[in-house]
Amino acid sequence: MHRPTLSILSAAILLAWPQVAAAEDKLTVYTYESFTSEWGPGPQVEKAFEAECGCDLEFVSVADGVALLNRLRLEGGRSDADIVLGLDTNLTAEAKAGGFFVPHGVSTEALTLPGGWSDDTFVPFDYGYFAVIYDTEAIAKPPSSMEAFLDGDNGKIAIQDPRTSTPGLGLMLWIRKLYGDNAPEAYARLSERVLTVTAGWSESYGLFTAGEVPMVLSYTTSPAYHMIAEGTERYRAATFEEGHYMQVEVAGITKKGADNPHAARFLAFMISPAFQDIIPETNWMLPVAPTSEPLDPAFGKLVEPARALLFTPEEVAENRKAWVDEWLRAMSK
Template sequence: MSLVERLLPNALGAAVVAAAVLVGAACGGGDAPTEVVLVTHDSFAVSKGVRQAFEKESGLSLRILQAGDANEALNRALLTAGDPQGDVIFGIDDSVLSRALEGDLLEEYVSPELAALEPDFEEPDPHVTPVDHGEVCLNVDRAWFAEHGIAPPTSLADLRLPRYRNLLVVENPATSSPGLAFLLATVATFGDPGWQAYWRDLRANGVLAVDGWEEAYTQQFSGAAGSPGKRPIVVSYATSPAAEVIFASKPLQTSPTAAVEDGCYRQVEYAGILRGARNEDGGKQLIDFMLSERFQSDVPGSMFVYPVRDAVELPEAFVEHAVAPADPLQLPAERIDRNRDRWVDRWTELVVR
């Protein structure tokens, strides 16, 4: 996820305007809306049955507008604040939440379903509603470490040790959401400016930085199924080992990868009613539904993140192979907003240049 704000090309701006026109047309020009429009990122997924359940309960059709990664979706929404191309936006996470709030993008809405959430999530800012959370963690290739007779790292600090030289691949925080989360994890662990010395050590120890998760995990990491990679440590997610089991070509009793609990950084994804929404009531119904047990039970299998609703049963693969950190790292959104660009610029100077 890019942290560099760019003006959208003219063609993209035209597409946004066209989308807004289509949404207006779909609402019937003053008649009661027949659909609700969700603006989100490309990783959003919901099973067909759950989507149909919402449409049956609400009497509305659900249209999903996917707009690149989470930061791109937010950028587009900010460009049309007050005259949005949809009714609800989903996928705003902690690292950019302050931008959405300061951009006057959202209407206040406090869902009655918040009372059913886990305690960590039941009192958000009134403009947003938490929907899921995921933890960005180090992942290791079990077989590589067993073959080489080396113990895998158990902490962020371990990565500076000589035995892990040239073994780690990370994502660039200027272009990647997990890359930013990992940078924030190092700030939370080593402090500011202590994190800078840590990254100097990682660079001296041969860390490889690439643009995004796809390249890091599927091309550079040795533990991913079918990957040609040679690096056995990667920044990924707490649920990645479960995904390796679920998508394996043959049944597996043990995941070929493992997540390292130390240094895991929590990302919470939020939904909100877009200011100027053409179907605000439908948007509220959608947000309520996204917190329902039906939708929350679908979250792990569809998007490989954790639900925020309390007592939701997790897939067996999550229970057996994913990590659920007891005390994940987090930084206040206000602190991230004040320092994000400076931290990313300094990281680039230390690691890339």
Template sequence: MKIRPLFIFSTLAFSTIASAEVPTLTVYTYDSFTAEWGPAPLLKPLFEKECGCNLKFMPFQDAITMFNRVRLEGKKTKADIVLGLDNFTLPEAKQSNLFTPYQLDLVELNLPYQWQDNTFYPYDFGEFAFIYNSKKLQKPPKSLQELVEREDLKIIYQDPRTSTVGQGLLMWINKVYKDKAVSAWQSLAKHTVTIGKGWSETYGAFLKGESDMVLSYSTSPLYHQWYEKNDDYKAVSFAEGHLSQIEVAAILKSSKHKELARQFLAFLHKKEPQKIIATHNIMKPVIAENIDPALNNLPKYKVLEMQSPDKNTLRKWQFEWQKAVSQ
């Protein structure tokens, strides 16, 4: 009698069926979120324990690259959720007609302004800022204008066509300089050493000593304080003020796991996931709870309010930037 082989076959068949019944939620995001030091490796087991599902993060070099992939894939995308768009990319994201309302009640949020969008779900935020090493740069610029005009400063920032951080600088320059933005880009280009595709690449180059300053976030010094016990890195506060980036997640209309996707979004606003995101993505939490004392001790930055430009305006600004830096 072939009892043992039959038993093995039955066991394997049961295992295969059980495995097939476990849904997989796929989240497209940017590479620093999924890095070994990022939030994803800690969020994954925490959510999987809650949902009884598989959580799969698929990283891209930057959020704009991720969004372009989703648009290219359309209804055939494997993504259930995109995580990493921001308040400045929302007009274009809405026009894509790829996303569905999250249908969740928002808890009390700790954001620079009231959040009213019902499709894009905020999970962290922070002000764009330039970072420097205070041991190496004794006299940092006190304004955006000084940063633009001081040719003794070596600057690194991100490409506004591929990076939400770089796009943030595009907004910032146009907000402050208005019709003189092209002249500002030309001045900045004289002492820009690198324009990278994404944040990880550019911040890494800065840490290697390739520049005096790098475009990042007001919260970036916290990484060095928390994980390196190093207080040398500072974020400059500019006299003109700073733009706030609010990062969001959204559910794809094409997702076959919408309820699971909503569960994941709601999960992002719980205290433990918010702490993980704040301390591993190095951004401010969106919930109004005490997450970490260091976050409460951050300097207060003057926040510039700015409406997201429409698609045509954004393309015009990108063209002006590209022309100015290539001269």
């Protein structure tokens, strides 16, 4: 009497088995759009890791690092992400507090990141410094300090919104680090220099390269792209004597990813030469671990900040909302 039932159950199990196996052989990584673009590191990373793991690496992209954190909050415990790649240290304390991540368990002894690394939840994959990038054909004498930039009259700049963009947040924190409680006055001065505020980096940098604005908030490493990919030194970073704010980009394993054996493997791969070799000339940032070959000589021509400015993740988490509100009030006057 039970044989037909057993046969039906057996058939159902056999039909379901390929789907279970497929799920176990898939790794879903949330990241930002420029990482997954055809010119970004994503395509090369996907090919290299899939060859190593024999699995399917799927990227899901949003606009920026801030948007990644916002998406995790919206999805709550229902996120499909195994890995989230593209938050930075200005957001990690908030991400930890949200309960989205688990300890990574990956050795980070090989890291060469300035200042070292000791976080058990996130692993860095690149770093850089924010900078005002200017067009030498439009600006002959760039500002040599934040103070000179805020008081300058040599053209407008495109920046990003700190509510939606990690570079935009970085600029706000850069000014806050330099001016402290006097930051609102500095923001008000900045507002006189701003042509437009975009949601993300890509939009503002596109305006800059299209000649719509002579300056843009980006990274000290951005000129390397133009030197290597376009063979031009037209676009350069202004050196600020007070120092430049540092950004460290990280990845972490979600609670869902804790059950995926490929997740920890991906983070270990991420700080290996196979991944780090890809970063400098696709994400146009600096590697956090040794590469198999020296960087292109163009990287030796870049601005080297006199000081690396940085708030702790905890300081940003405690103050970010109040500081952003302060920024919005000053910038809207």
